[in-house]
Amino acid sequence: MSTEVLFLIATLAIVFYVWQKRRHSFWKRRGVKEIGPVPILGDTVRFLTGKVPFFEQIREFHETPGLENEPIIGVYLAYRPALVIRDLELIKTVMIKKFNYFNNRKLQTDPHHDALGYNNLFFVRSPEWKELRHKISPVFTSGKIKQMYPLMVKIGKNLEANVGRQPNDSVVKIKSLCARFTTDLIATIAFGLEANALQDPKSEFFHHNQAIFTPSFRRAIDFSVIFMLPALASLARVTVFSKATSEFIRKSVKYVMAEREKSGLRRNDLVDILLALKREAAASPDKNNKAKNLDYLIAQAAVFQTAGYETSSSTMTLALYELAKNEEIQNRLRQEIEESFGEDEDISYERIQEMPYLTKVVNETLRLYPIVGYAERECAQPAQGERFTLAPHHDMELPDGTPVYISAVGIQRDPKYWPEPEKFDPERFDAANRDKLNMDAYMPFGVGPRNCIGMRLGLLQSKLGLVHLLRNHRVNWCDETVKTIEFAPMCAVLASKNEIYLRVERVSA
Numbered sequence: 001m002s003t004e005v006l007f008l009i010a011t012l013a014i015v016f017y018v019w020q021k022r023r024h025s026f027w028k029r030r031g032v033k034e035i036g037p038v039p040i041l042g043d044t045v046r047f048l049t050g051k052v053p054f055f056e057q058i059r060e061f062h063e064t065p066g067l068e069n070e071p072i073i074g075v076y077l078a079y080r081p082a083l084v085i086r087d088l089e090l091i092k093t094v095m096i097k098k099f100n101y102f103n104n105r106k107l108q109t110d111p112h113h114d115a116l117g118y119n120n121l122f123f124v125r126s127p128e129w130k131e132l133r134h135k136i137s138p139v140f141t142s143g144k145i146k147q148m149y150p151l152m153v154k155i156g157k158n159l160e161a162n163v164g165r166q167p168n169d170s171v172v173k174i175k176s177l178c179a180r181f182t183t184d185l186i187a188t189i190a191f192g193l194e195a196n197a198l199q200d201p202k203s204e205f206f207h208h209n210q211a212i213f214t215p216s217f218r219r220a221i222d223f224s225v226i227f228m229l230p231a232l233a234s235l236a237r238v239t240v241f242s243k244a245t246s247e248f249i250r251k252s253v254k255y256v257m258a259e260r261e262k263s264g265l266r267r268n269d270l271v272d273i274l275l276a277l278k279r280e281a282a283a284s285p286d287k288n289n290k291a292k293n294l295d296y297l298i299a300q301a302a303v304f305q306t307a308g309y310e311t312s313s314s315t316m317t318l319a320l321y322e323l324a325k326n327e328e329i330q331n332r333l334r335q336e337i338e339e340s341f342g343e344d345e346d347i348s349y350e351r352i353q354e355m356p357y358l359t360k361v362v363n364e365t366l367r368l369y370p371i372v373g374y375a376e377r378e379c380a381q382p383a384q385g386e387r388f389t390l391a392p393h394h395d396m397e398l399p400d401g402t403p404v405y406i407s408a409v410g411i412q413r414d415p416k417y418w419p420e421p422e423k424f425d426p427e428r429f430d431a432a433n434r435d436k437l438n439m440d441a442y443m444p445f446g447v448g449p450r451n452c453i454g455m456r457l458g459l460l461q462s463k464l465g466l467v468h469l470l471r472n473h474r475v476n477w478c479d480e481t482v483k484t485i486e487f488a489p490m491c492a493v494l495a496s497k498n499e500i501y502l503r504v505e506r507v508s509a
């Protein structure tokens with residue numbers, strides 16, 4: 001190698017070293033406590049080496065020994081400075097009171113080649129986000145959900161029938177069963193389609209839903225870039241959905257929209273809203289109206305299908321796991337279910353909402369296992385006017401574009417707020433314990449105006465599934481049941497690393 005080349009390499013190495021040294025001292029120079037990054041990977045060694053999922057990395061930041069009393073912790077996602085917020089008041093400030101500075105999430109997918117990912121409500125950025133959220137919200141009012149409830153009950157009964165068809169005392173893959181239930185449910189209420197996942201082992205809908213969250217090397221790279229290095233999203237051409245899944249969603253939604261347009265039928269569901277957006281865009285002279293592009297509309301359907309499917313099925317799965325572990329809690333819940341059905345064939349919308357013990361069980365499941373695991377926002381400082389500072393904890397202005405992270409798992413398992421945090425105890429949410437509850441430390445659906453739009457639906461479908469599963473069946477631990485839940489390292493959300501098997505026993509005719 002020539003001296004010139006050696007010289008060039010040495011110069012580049014020095015420049016990189018100095019640049020990185022400066023990047024990795026960003027927080028220290030501003031007097032914010034930090035963890036202590038390593039070269040290149042920053043503080044995200046465990047995530048980037050596939051040891052833990054992203055939300056767990058954020059939790060590890062939150063729980064850094066020696067920094068337990070810090071309101072904020074400075075971290076480096078590889079080379080990028082980010083802030084972890086631990087203080088509950090500051091969390092409220094960022095997520096609610098000063099939301100105008102924090103409209104967007106930091107994560108990002110490829111704006112040029114991932115239309116279904118980039119434009120959907122979860123990823124879309126302000127100002128489009130605000131308008132879109134306003135337009136889609138009517139799908140989730142209690143009136144609309146109540147209208148859809150009979151369709152949901154039908155799927156609940158299919159779930160019961162599916163379990164009833166299996167021999168008594170079968171060992172069942174619980175996650176797969178719950179996922180089939182939520183696949184059918186979302187398909188019917190969002191699109192008016194029968195996905196048949198509970199009846200047909202080869203259901204195409206189920207197959208594609210699973211593919212989105214099934215960990216693989218390619219998906220791990222996509223999600224690492226989306227979560228952590230959004231600046232590289234275009235370069236790495238990442239996508240939220242695989243090519244096959246995107247095509248399937250496009251095909252299904254186009255079919256449903258065309259059928260609906262032909263028949264003129266109205267179901268007050270997501271498809272009706274998407275058609276209204278399409279008509280509005282067609283009538284609008286504004287060439288930049290995004291809804292003129294069919295993919296923009298399909299993107300909204302895609303996020304419904306994914307966000308609605310995985311979160312609720314995991315909630316049900318983990319609730320059943322805990323119920324199998326805690327026999328007394330399961331018996332109490334079954335008693336409430338029996339009393340709530342009484343002599344009736346179905347459980348009414350009003351009745352299921354009023355089941356206090358069921359509510360406590362689901363709340364506690366989501367405390368111990370908040371499925372999304374964390375929340376994030378990006379700070380947007382205005383060009384003019386008052387700028388956001390971290391007062392009263394720090395007088396620094398957060399630089400424009402800085403991401404902030406909040407660990408839902410860390411906070412919901414913090415003994416300061418939740419005594420014996422690892423214990424599954426629905427009584428924490430009993431009305432008698434209301435004084436002891438700090439609901440600011442409870443955030444399974446996020447916080448503030450950009451929280452989960454599907455919270456009501458997610459809770460209702462999880463509850464309905466549990467009611468139908470447990471009405472005539474008991475779930476028990478068996479030899480194959482994992483003794484502790486370890487989180488799947490390459491999954492985008494909180495999920496068990498191992499399949500959850502439970503023995504399902506019939507308890508009445």
Ligand code: HEM
Binds near residue numbers: 370371375445450
């Ligand atoms: C138990 C079930 C569910 C859980 C635990 C859950 C949790 C979450 C969380 C934590 C967020 C981020 C909130 C934040 O950043 O503050 C979120 C956002 C979102 N969720 Fe859910 N979710 C559930 C069910 C659903 C359902 C059923 C749907 C739709 C059918 C849905 C659609 C969405 C969408 C579209 C967003 C993005 C909202 C926005 O950015 O405006 N979720 N969810």
